[in-house]
Amino acid sequence: MEKETVRIENFSDAVFAIAITLLVLDLRAPEINMVKNGAELLVFLKSEWTTYLAFTLSFFSIFIMWVNHHKIFKQIYSRNTAIMFSNGLILFLVTAVSYPTALLARFFNSEASSIAVAIYTGIFVLINISYNLLWFIASHNKKLLRPGITDSAIKKITNNYLYGFPTYLIAFGISFQFPAVALTICMLLLIYWALSSGKINMNKNED
Template sequence: MEKETGRIEGFSDGVFAIAITLLVLDLHVPEADAISNGNEILIFMKNQWPTFLAFILSFFSIFIMWVNHHKIFKQIYSRNSGIMFANGLILFLVSAVSYPTALLAKYFNGEAASVVVAIYTGIFVLINLAYNLLWYLASKNKKLLRPGITDEAIRKIHNNYLYGLPIYIIALAFSFWIPVVALMIILGLWIFWALSSGKIEMSMKE
């Protein structure tokens, strides 16, 4: 069976690359006339810690989403309009990550922390839903998937994405209560998604 998703994957890789590159635009250096010695540079960088935190969180979140996107399209061999539009929704949301990242960098260390963290975690709730939608549309017709994939492998991948949703919702809830905990949950999800991508790889070999 010939794979028909090459153009989708190539276009998606480009969008992921642009989205992850846009994050660096929020990292700024001090004005030359504002710094007179190395100590002042260190102080400036210390005061910019919310910006670095937001950059690191978003960079690795997008990177891990790209890894999982790559793995899921190793399973999808054919495409239809539903798959293309669901993938487009993922790309739309991924390209929007830079905006809540900028809000987090600018307002996390202030009174608006709970709101900006809620917006930040909310975008990942939507992305997770989009991934679930993509896999649902692909897996409901087994003819769209790689030859020989088992029902057990399909179920494992479905559960893998579905189980992440309540964790993201918990993080969103904590955003309004303890914003730092919400970001810690997002950090923990790096590990979850990194490990889960391995499960998808195992399913490919079944």
Template structure:
């Protein structure tokens, strides 16, 4: 056995998955908390407060949207890492890239809140959500084929979890050409359907299997 093989066996790979999970949870929590930093109390006269708050409506909506999306991604990440029992360097890298995208969401949310009627803001936001979702799915696929998942997990459960992972990033990916063809508002309307469509697809798949 070479030095590198011993390194991989003793250090680079293993079953102490807790630190990865704790670190990931911290990044999710910080990203969700930072979303509210962009919501500022307007400095106006008391009689103008209602109209000033109304003007911040797009920023409130982008905050709620991002909180819901990051929350859904965290729940998906949590479910997957209940049965991912080993790690490898490749899995760590995929997780870090996914967390990089998660950490960028407060920025893309701020851009969307201020420039929601501009197509570029839609491209930036949708791309960040797509990247998170597809990297999370890539981790799940990699973990399965690399035998990092609990062997008691059957293949039909693996497929079911995979089906759960695709609708939300898929809808955000679809919104990019919609924004290009029909404008930013049309793309943003499709986002409102992301969670209901995800639940529907999951339920239909569950009924069929």
């Protein structure tokens, strides 16, 4: 069976690359008149720790989203309008990550941290929903999937994405009171997605 999703995947790869590149724009060097010596430069760099945190967290989040996107499309062989639009929703949200990242970088160490973290965790709630939507559409029509994929493999992939939704939702809920804890949950979920991405690289002959 010939794979019909190559153009979707190529376009998606380009969007992921642009989204991850946009994150760099919020990294800034000090103006030359702001720094007179090495000590002042170190003080400036230390004051930018929230920017480095936000950049690192978002960079690896988008990278792992790209990995999982690739894994999903190893299972999807055919396309329809719903597949294309649900994938478009993922790409829309991925390109939007740079904005809450900028808010997190600027306000995490301030009195507005709860709102900044809520917006940041909220975007990942929506991204998780969009991934679940893409897989829901694909998995409910086996003609769209690769030949030979088993029901147990489909169920494993479904569960893998469903587990993340309530956790992201909890992180979003507690971000209004405990923003640091909410961000820690996002970091742990990042590790979870990194480790679990292999679970959706199913063997054709799996029962």
